[in-house]
Amino acid sequence: MRVLGVDPGLTRCGIGVVEGRPGRAAMVAVGVVRTPHGTDTGERLLYLQTELDEWIDRFQPDAIAVERVFATNNILTAMGTAQASALPMLAAAGRGLPLALHTPTEVKAAVTGSGRADKQQVTTMVQRILGLAEAPRPADAADALALGICHLWRGGADAAREAAAAGTTTQTGASRLQQAAAAERARLKALRAGQP
Numbered sequence: 001m002r003v004l005g006v007d008p009g010l011t012r013c014g015i016g017v018v019e020g021r022p023g024r025a026a027m028v029a030v031g032v033v034r035t036p037h038g039t040d041t042g043e044r045l046l047y048l049q050t051e052l053d054e055w056i057d058r059f060q061p062d063a064i065a066v067e068r069v070f071a072t073n074n075i076l077t078a079m080g081t082a083q084a085s086a087l088p089m090l091a092a093a094g095r096g097l098p099l100a101l102h103t104p105t106e107v108k109a110a111v112t113g114s115g116r117a118d119k120q121q122v123t124t125m126v127q128r129i130l131g132l133a134e135a136p137r138p139a140d141a142a143d144a145l146a147l148g149i150c151h152l153w154r155g156g157a158d159a160a161r162e163a164a165a166a167g168t169t170t171q172t173g174a175s176r177l178q179q180a181a182a183a184e185r186a187r188l189k190a191l192r193a194g195q196p
Contacts, residue, residue, distance in 0.1 A: 001019070003063050010048075011037060011080070014143050016030040021152065027130045045083060048087055052091055061097065064097055070103075102154075119139050130149075
């Protein structure tokens with residue numbers, strides 16, 4: 001399974017792609033998308049969406065994992081993070097990809113064994129788990145990889161168990177959504193071309 005992990009942020013958005021299965025993971029790619037602080041919020045979100053779309057198109061993930069947003073004391077930071085969080089959610093829905101939201105505590109526990117681990121402990125374990133020569137920097141990059149690992153080890157296994165128990169696969173729902181999206185795109189294209 002290949003997972004695109006997103007540590008959402010309006011100023012810095014960590015993106016990491018990992019591949020593997022529970023207990024084994026390898027890094028495919030990692031990066032941080034930055035937007036200038038003084039730029040219009042809409043422009044920043046558009047830039048993040050464009051970059052995210054390029055990552056998804058290039059690396060073709062099987063699922064997207066996003067850090068669940070929690071309220072903080074700084075309402076502007078929380079709002080920017082929430083706005084940035086919507087982008088990978090919309091991208092997953094538009095492509096029919098499974099989406100998972102993981103809390104910071106879940107991610108820390110999956111990667112380090114403790115939901116109370118600090119950022120340095122998470123970064124160190126991400127480096128060890130993925131067998132990287134150097135720790136991923138900045139923390140947003142390490143966090144995105146940690147989200148991918150968490151989903152591989154927890155979310156991916158949970159989804160497979162649920163699908164097996166239900167006698168279905170997650171692809172069934174995704175296929176229906178993809179078919180509906182394709183039909184809507186064709187309808188809109190026909191409208192633009194002046195056809196009924």
